[in-house]
Amino acid sequence: MLRPQLPRVDALLPYLRRIDASRVYSNQGPLSLEFERRIAAELRIPPGSFVSAASGTAALEAAILATAGAASPQRPLALIPAFTFIATAAAVERCGYTPYLVDAHPATWAIDAEALQQHPKLDEVGVVVPVAPFGRPLNQQAWRAFRDRTSIPVVFDGAASFDVSSGGDFLGEIPLALSFNATKAFATGEGGGIASTDAECIARVRRASNFGFFQTRECRSESLNGKMSEYHAAVGLAELDGWVEKRAALQSVVTRYRDAAAVEGISEQIVAHPDVSLSYVLFSALHNQEAADVEAALQREAIGSRRWYGFGLHNEPHYRNVEHDDLIVTDSFAARVLGIPLAPDLGERAVARILATIGRARST
Numbered sequence: 001m002l003r004p005q006l007p008r009v010d011a012l013l014p015y016l017r018r019i020d021a022s023r024v025y026s027n028q029g030p031l032s033l034e035f036e037r038r039i040a041a042e043l044r045i046p047p048g049s050f051v052s053a054a055s056g057t058a059a060l061e062a063a064i065l066a067t068a069g070a071a072s073p074q075r076p077l078a079l080i081p082a083f084t085f086i087a088t089a090a091a092v093e094r095c096g097y098t099p100y101l102v103d104a105h106p107a108t109w110a111i112d113a114e115a116l117q118q119h120p121k122l123d124e125v126g127v128v129v130p131v132a133p134f135g136r137p138l139n140q141q142a143w144r145a146f147r148d149r150t151s152i153p154v155v156f157d158g159a160a161s162f163d164v165s166s167g168g169d170f171l172g173e174i175p176l177a178l179s180f181n182a183t184k185a186f187a188t189g190e191g192g193g194i195a196s197t198d199a200e201c202i203a204r205v206r207r208a209s210n211f212g213f214f215q216t217r218e219c220r221s222e223s224l225n226g227k228m229s230e231y232h233a234a235v236g237l238a239e240l241d242g243w244v245e246k247r248a249a250l251q252s253v254v255t256r257y258r259d260a261a262a263v264e265g266i267s268e269q270i271v272a273h274p275d276v277s278l279s280y281v282l283f284s285a286l287h288n289q290e291a292a293d294v295e296a297a298l299q300r301e302a303i304g305s306r307r308w309y310g311f312g313l314h315n316e317p318h319y320r321n322v323e324h325d326d327l328i329v330t331d332s333f334a335a336r337v338l339g340i341p342l343a344p345d346l347g348e349r350a351v352a353r354i355l356a357t358i359g360r361a362r363s364t
């Protein structure tokens with residue numbers, strides 16, 4: 001289904017030798033600081049606008065604690081989409097919030113800033129965490145308007161969006177949590193970080209992800225240990241060294257998919273970069289039965305496929321009793337949108353076989 005490829009050991013060695021020499025292994029050492037500077041440059045945001053983290057989920061938790069703090073009795077709820085990966089809900093829960101699930105907009109697949117300004121639960125909401133679905137960028141301006149009008153803090157879960165964020169309107173004051181998990185296009189194994197152009201927000205994020213310490217060893221806020229180690233930063237620096245080639249390789253795979261989709265006459269049903277992150281190639285079935293048929297046909301050929309966001313959070317056993325709005329759009333998308341195989345070295349013949357299998361399943 002997915003065969004990630006991270007930097008090889010030879011590319012890591014120069015960085016690992018620097019760790020041997022410095023004897024600094026974590027706690028904002030030289031490699032993680034260099035990694036942060038290079039990521040900010042890659043995103044084309046000012047130096048100091050990015051903090052690294054141990055994972056995308058830790059990045060989300062630190063950003064929530066830094067902007068909204070933990071849940072209060074007056075504002076126990078976190079508004080999040082039902083159409084997302086578990087991590088969004090897990091992060092708000094770790095900060096003490098009860099998730100409240102809202103539906104996606106059919107055009108953007110994300111929750112809608114304007115519609116939510118009228119949401120009946122807003123008086124009980126302490127934080128809103130919109131998700132960039134499959135990395136597809138969110139509207140920073142619309143969410144800033146939401147935040148300014150409602151005074152409710154907003155944190156973006158843009159976990160998969162590193163490769164589609166650079167220089168975009170998606171980056172701004174509202175903190176954007178990124179994941180560098182091995183399944184994402186740009187990866188450090190486990191890892192992540194927070195981007196924001198608001199320097200005070202970045203300072204609070206750094207404090208929240210490091211035991212509430214900031215410059216001194218006095219704890220000054222709710223916190224976690226969400227820091228990235230020097231070893232993961234080493235992988236990240238090597239990944240940055242090879243990023244131009246890796247990105248180009250993933251783009252070629254997407255081109256192979258688009259060419260093969262044209263041959264099969266299913267171009268409209270393949271969703272890929274630049275509509276979504278290079279972490280995904282998606283097949284969007286016309287209806288649930290088509291999705292089930294395609295899934296079964298792929299399985300018979302020993303080809304993997306995956307509903308990345310399951311059937312929506314409300315269908316996960318742990319979240320079954322969570323309060324939610326009508327989830328008509330989520331129910332429709334989650335059932336119909338299948339992730340299909342991806343690897344930087346996925347060849348033309350493999351792609352042709354995958355799409356021929358889908359094409360046959362579709363027409364039966």
Ligand SMILES: *Cc1c(COP(=O)(O)O)cnc(C)c1O
Pocket residue numbers: 055056057058084085087088131157159160178179180181190191192
């Ligand atoms: C990958 C992902 C995460 C989690 O990131 P980790 O680095 O695995 O903790 C969170 N949210 C979304 C939408 C994701 O796709």
